[in-house]
Amino acid sequence: MKKLLVIGIAIAIASCGSKEEKQETAAITNTVSLGKSANSDSFNRSFKQVLDQYYILKDNFVAEKDPAIDSAAKALLVLADSLSLNGLGGDSSVKATAITYKMGIAAELKGLLGEKDREEKRKAFQMASEQLYDFIRTVQYDREVVYHQYCPMAFNDQGATWLSNSSDIKNPYLPKKMLHCGEVKDSIDLRVKK
Secondary structure, three states: OHHHHHHHHHHHHHHOOOHHHHHHOOOOOOOOOEOOOOOOHHHHHHHHHHHHHHHHHHHHHHHOOHHHHHHHHHHHHHHHHHOOOOOOOOOHHHHHHHHHHHHHHHHHHHHHHHOOOHHHHHHHHHHHHHHHHHHHHHHOOOOOOEEEEEEOOHHHHOOEEEEEOOOOOOOOOOHHHHOOOOEEEEEEOOOOEO
């Protein structure tokens, strides 16, 4: 039985790749001269606040700091609720879809805050992450690169995704066991160069 457990752990670690392989996919700098955005400056500033707060929430899951997770989730909920879509570019269907994602993110964050168990909070975080990923693509946020990352080992091998402002993997689902387990599944880079 112990032999099977050791083999299973070895396979899990091997499936996540080595740290050197992850570092070979060096982070792309998020600073670049940007041209005219499809969205207003006020929308871009407020959306950036949402993303920055999301990254704080993700980092607190990595650090496994429960009070900080709740605090970051509350702050993100306030920012998501107050995000004005008036400066959003595109047609009315883009705005309608954005409203749906905004409401979905808020609902998941409320669910996260209602949970006592950290693993249940992580499940709500994963759902909010997917909603935010689709939201970014819908509004065509073009001020920075956002990385969509994936760990196949999360939630008993069901897999889970999250977003990052870096291509470096810091797994919010298995930080103590497999901090660097995962891969970049997609990068959203809609920046317009001058």
